Amino acid sequence: MHLGAHVSASGGIEKAVGRALEIGAEAMQIFPSSPRMWRFKMTPDANIARFQAAVAEANMGPTVFHGIYLCALASEDEALLARSIESLTNYLKLAEAIQVEGVLFHPASHKGRGYETVEKQFVDAVHQILEDAPGTPWLALENSAGMGDHLGSKFEELGRLIKAIDSPRIKVCFDTQHAWAAGYDMSTADGVAAAMDEFDREIGVDRLKAVHCNDSKTAMGSSVDRHENIGEGEIGVDGFEAIMSHPAFADVPFYLEVPGFEKGGPDKKNMDLIKTIRERAQS
Ligand SMILES: [Zn+2]
Ligand SMILES: [Zn+2]
Incomplete structure (x- = not known):
């Protein structure tokens, strides 16, 4: 179990490695471009080589990319959908070029249209992304807190989407704060066991590729996405011990x-x- 962190890649992805080492991170999540802008530039080969050398030297665990916040595969707006597909395709291509594990992203909102209405569009979009960016990196859906009609707060819905996509490259990122806000009790061993039983039944623990390790500022079931420092929030130190003790x-x-x-x-x-x-x- 590598314990890592989201780190800034500003000034070039190779800069992220030093920032990770500075705080003692064993693995990194990065945005290879600004998360609030569509602009994307393929990383030059020289920077890729420097990144790979730095990662090898630091003996860094798995690196993952986080998709930009603008991506909205369930949007009614066709231009926005096309740009979202292009953005995730670019990220996956870069992941393949750099040889990082994969790209995770927020399924985002159906904007009141309902899961049924958007399922086919979402599935088609993911198929196009995977086809346009062949290779080994996976594409992971992140569970949401359930705020603003965001898809995938319940494991049942995330599982439905994953079954409909039906690709070995589609995976899941589990955000502890989002799960808590969606009503899963992550603060006790019994709660974690029940949540992960449901996760395994609806999705399959073999799809689990990354954890966003965040305590929660908001109450269980609040649907509100507000991260807190470890031990300062509602999940608490005991909750994280229960999470880290669970075999999933x-x-x-x-x-x-x-x-x-x-x-x-x-x-x-x-x-x-x-x-x-x-x-x-582990003791
Ligand atoms: Zn996220
Ligand atoms: Zn969040």
Whole structure:
């Protein structure tokens, strides 16, 4: 179980490695371009080589890319849908070029149209992305908190979507805060066991490729997506010990996406905390 964090890749992806090492991260999640802009530029070969060398030297665990926030595969707006497909295709192509594990993204909102209405469009879009970007990297759907008609807050719905896509390259990223906000009790061993039984039944634990390791500012079942530092929120240290002790997570990399104790994003203090919790969970 690699314990990692989301780190900035500004100034070039190879810069992310040093930032990860600085806080003690064992694996990285990065945005290879600005998450709030469509603009994308393929990373030059020289930067790819520097990134790969830095990752090898640091003995870094799996790197994953997070899709930009604008992606909306369930949107009614055709131009927006086309740009979303293009953006995720570019990210997957880059993942293949750099040899990183995969790309995860938010299924986003059906905007009140309902799951049934958008399913075919979503499935067709994912098929097109996987066809346009062949290779080994996977594409993972992230479970949502359920805010604003966002798809995939319940494992049943995420599972339906994954069965409909029916590809070995489609995987899942599990955000602990989103699961909690969607009504899954991640704060106790019994709660985690029940949640992961349901996850396995509806999706299959073999699809689980990444964990977003975030405590929650908001109440269980609130549907509100608000991350908190580890141990400062409603899931709590005991909750993370229960999560890390559960076999479903044994070989899955964790990535912090917390606000940070100095409000600067994932930091050494949060990393040290989850490392201590891992030690307790494994003893
Ligand atoms: Zn996310
Ligand atoms: Zn979130």
